[in-house]
Amino acid sequence: MAEFVAKKMLSDEGLEARITSAGVSDEEHGSPMDPRAASVLTSHGYPCSGHRAHQIDESEIMSADLVIAAEPRHITMMKRMAPEADNLRLIRDYDPNCKPGTSLPDPWYGSADGFEDTLAAIEAAMAGIVAEVRSLI
Template identity: 50%
Template sequence: MARLVFVCWGNICRSPMAERIARRMIDEQGLDIEVESFGVSEEEAGNPIDRRAARTLIKAGYDPDGHRARKIGAAHIKSADLVVAAEPLHVDRLQRIAPGASNIVLLNDFNPAMDPGTPLIDPWYGDEAGFQETLDDLEAAMEGILRAVQERAARR
């Protein structure tokens, strides 16, 4: 089984949204991938998904229930086939948590509409439209992410 991890700052918006989108695509395609999400910060630890993120997911047909924010640790990074970060800042933090990890990538590098190195927007500071934009970017990147995690797991 392949292991996929999504990471953002607090694990209440972008990474749990990515986790929900990935789960549905994994189920629909019958893939053997385990998926989780975490934050690089512990400031939101234990909190549910942001209510605006939940509403956006529900409108798009995803189930946001059951999420509690968690901070990522070195063991999570090392045990994953692919760790997908929302922003370059998160990549840097993850590399400090697990020095030498070669499985850390940037989410929008898999989005065909984005230039490599483009951060995923942080909708937390804005309105509902930002959450929809985030959802659209996540969906656009997800096929490539799922393909990449399977390829890495096959090389293991």
């Protein structure tokens, strides 16, 4: 979800950046976005076609200016893949109303309402992410 929110927000700000989405595991490799997530994104005006899951790797981490994770454990897992990475951040650390280290709500095992909560959390972090990307360009 964050990939498509970021693409729209950065575009709305006139910023060009390559944005991708990847998981820390390979269990969903090649799968499309969860239909509940796509439905919520679409209903909020975010185009979200063409997504296919893939696992992030050391090369992708090290070639990125910024890698944003959903949970602290994801950062831990990526640090194992790329021990020298200094570009790893947590999405909710960009939300000024969240305590540092807060995880993004994971709606996977719940209802569609959970995807609304996750989208709201992503949107709350976007101003900080836009500012960070602007500083990197």
